[in-house]
Amino acid sequence: MNTAADGLSVERVHVWRGDRHVLKDVSLALRSGELLHVAGPNGTGKTTLLRVVCGLLRPEQGQVTWLGQSIAAIRAEYQGILAYASHEPALKADLTALENLRFAVGLKRRVARDELRDSLRRTGVEACADLPARVLSAGQRRRVAMARVIAMQASLWLLDEPFTNLDAAGADMMTSLLQSHVQAGGSALVVAHHDLMVGTAPMRRLELGP
DSSP states (O other): OOOGGGEEEEEEEEEEETTEEEEEEEEEEEETTOEEEEEOSTTSSHHHHHHHHTTSSOOSEEEEEETTEETTTTHHHHHHHEEEEOSSOOOOTTSBHHHHHHHHHHTTSOOOHHHHHHHHHHTTOGGGTTSBGGGSOHHHHHHHHHHHHHHTTOSEEEEESTTTTOOHHHHHHHHHHHHHHHHTTOEEEEEOSSOOOOTTSOEEEEEOOO
């Protein structure tokens, strides 16, 4: 059974947007080697939940803990173990794919160029390494954003609609990366509209409703 000390814990979180009660008493637990699929109709707070979990948004009620400690109390340590990919790839248009990775990953740790190129190779866009992000297709930008997640070497992945704009081969690549991550002992909180299939990797589902 998951406990707060095992990994990530969200306890009875409430978030309002003006008069709208976006997240209502949401709780979850996620430990190493697990994937939690967050699903639900549009407007039910899936992205808001990810923003709360990654520390970008403070809930009006409830708390988020990592290894039993409030993420607000261990902010630097917590930011060091997570990689967050928003619904938009969030790439700087005039930087190349490789420069985008070097900038983002360099904020967390020292990283070699060959290591960044290897991350691009794993997501199938090594040939785009020296192209500016503005000339890449939507699917290529998604792959570069996922390469950034890989290069961060984070144990906790927070992914918002990572399959958007990917073709069948890209979806298979994403599924394989998720499976490898959790089988290696990492954990992943994934917002996705469609059902996830990650082979033998342990997976649970959290359905958010209106």
